[in-house]
Amino acid sequence: MSSSSTESFKQIFILSGQSNMAGRGGVIKYTDHHHHQHKKWNGVVPPQCQPHPSILRLNAHLHWEEAREPLHADIDHRKVCGVGPGMAFANGIRERVSGTLGLVPCAVGGTAIREWARGCELYENMVKRCKAAAVESGGGEIKALLWYQGESDATAHDADAYKGRMEKFVCDVREDLQSPLLPIIQVALASGDEKYIEKVREAQLGIKLPNVVCVDAKGLKLNDDNLHLSTEAQVQLGQMLADAYLSHFDSCST
Known part of the structure; x- marks a missing residue:
């Protein structure tokens, strides 16, 4: 697999x-001198989340750039973003898959x-970004969708x-x-309203569509807010997602 076309393939x-x-890994609260509460990211990037020349990110302007934490800073721009699972996932698979990896936050x-x-804005924007990612990469292929959502539905x-x-x-x-048959790896919730979280988790773990797998975040360490995964937990989750991708969907790894 040494042809130049393979090497540039995203x-x-x-x-x-x-x-x-x-x-939200590493996002901390602080109080300013007017006694107002704010949030900021502590800037800590674990070794598993370091940038690498073969890992790119599609930014908010639909251009590829070297990926680095926080991956979602210009996408989830109304909130303070910290470490998520994306970089740990990408670093977890990059030695096992050929070519450049492109992340689309x-x-x-x-x-x-x-x-x-x-039909909703979030969905349509995601589809637009995915299509742009394939075009901008000169023929790259969308290999999987990683999905972590559901706290708001508990x-x-x-x-x-x-x-x-x-x-x-x-x-x-x-x-x-x-x-x-686009591979979809969803994350079963680690947090949410205790009364209803199990109902959402049951749904996540019970989806029987082909090429949909679930990794379970239950038990991973949460920030003090009891809602968001800590930096350390996001690294673990990224590695779980990488293992799930390599074991279920990467033909080179079987």
Whole structure:
């Protein structure tokens, strides 16, 4: 596999969902001299999340650039972003897959799955970014969608509808990206309203569509807010996602 066309070939991965995919690892609260509370990222990048020349990111302006934390800074721009699972995932697979890796961050904090339905702004923007990623890479292939979302659906009103909405999302994304068996790796929730989280997790773990696998974040360390994964937990999650991709979907690794 040493031809120049293979070396420039991009394998594209979509990162989507809500805040835990966008990344809040290392986001800390502080109080300014007016006694106002703010948040900022502590700037700590673990070794597993370091940039690498073979890992690129599609920025908000639809251009490829070297990927670095926080991956979602210009995408989930209304919130303070920190470390998510994307860089640890990319570093976890880059030695096992050929060519350049392209990450397409699309996650936005605090969003419910109904906001990711076909026709809604978040969904349409994600599809637009994915199509642009393939064009801008000169023929790169979208290899998988990594999805971490559902905390906003752990409510009396939405938990029961999650499974149907998620299945519809999978089918719509595959149709719109003309990839009927696009691999989807979803994350089962680590946090959310205790009364309803199990209903959403049950849906996530129970989806039986082909080429949809689930990794379970339950038990991973949370920040003090008890909602967002810590930096250390995001590294672990990225490695779990990498293992899931390599074991289920990467033909070179079997």
